[in-house]
Amino acid sequence: MTGGNEKKHIDALFTMDLEDLRKGPGKIDRDIPLDWLGQEMKACEYNVEPTKAHVRMGLSAHDQGVLLSGNASVRVKTECGKCLAETYLDLECALNGFMMPIGTGQELEERDNELTPQDLKREWYEGDTVVLDEIMRDAIMLELPMNPRCSDSCSGIALQVLDSSKKEHMDPRLAPLASIKLPKE
Numbered sequence: 001m002t003g004g005n006e007k008k009h010i011d012a013l014f015t016m017d018l019e020d021l022r023k024g025p026g027k028i029d030r031d032i033p034l035d036w037l038g039q040e041m042k043a044c045e046y047n048v049e050p051t052k053a054h055v056r057m058g059l060s061a062h063d064q065g066v067l068l069s070g071n072a073s074v075r076v077k078t079e080c081g082k083c084l085a086e087t088y089l090d091l092e093c094a095l096n097g098f099m100m101p102i103g104t105g106q107e108l109e110e111r112d113n114e115l116t117p118q119d120l121k122r123e124w125y126e127g128d129t130v131v132l133d134e135i136m137r138d139a140i141m142l143e144l145p146m147n148p149r150c151s152d153s154c155s156g157i158a159l160q161v162l163d164s165s166k167k168e169h170m171d172p173r174l175a176p177l178a179s180i181k182l183p184k185e
């Protein structure tokens with residue numbers, strides 16, 4: 001079992017030693033590697049590429065586990081789902097949770113639910129290292145919109161109307177717009 005744990009920690013990007021946390025609160029304030037995040041974002045249904053990502057998080061050890069709170073600021077490049085324009089989105093991803101040691105935590109959870117405030121997401125850690133990669137990924141992915149838009153008011157029709165050569169593929173309701181003759185020089 002321990003062999004598996006060690007490997008997992010070696011691969012992890014964001015870790016915190018429990019021993020250090022018991023001495024005093026810990027802090028993570030650093031850029032998130034874009035290649036790692038880009039890889040994770042391949043799970044998204046549309047093309048999205050992170051261009052900037054930073055995490056700020058505080059952690060503190062308590063009797064039952066580790067409390068964490070902070071946020072990740074992420075800028076991604078994608079396409080508007082309506083007009084296909086290149087679009088940048090700024091995501092503010094809240095990172096809050098209570099991490100409990102695996103094993104004892106499950107038993108405690110069954111016994112009562114008053115150990116942590118109810119709105120805190122419960123997570124788990126193994127051994128003496130808190131691994132935060134998954135929490136971070138989940139919080140960021142959650143903030144990606146279902147349908148990215150260049151703006152709230154994107155009508156999505158601008159490209160179609162301007163290109164009158166594609167008239168035949170056009171929504172018939174837009175045909176009158178395409179037939180309007182623009183003055184030529």
Ligand SMILES: [Zn+2]
Nearest residue numbers: 080083150154
């Ligand atoms: Zn758009």
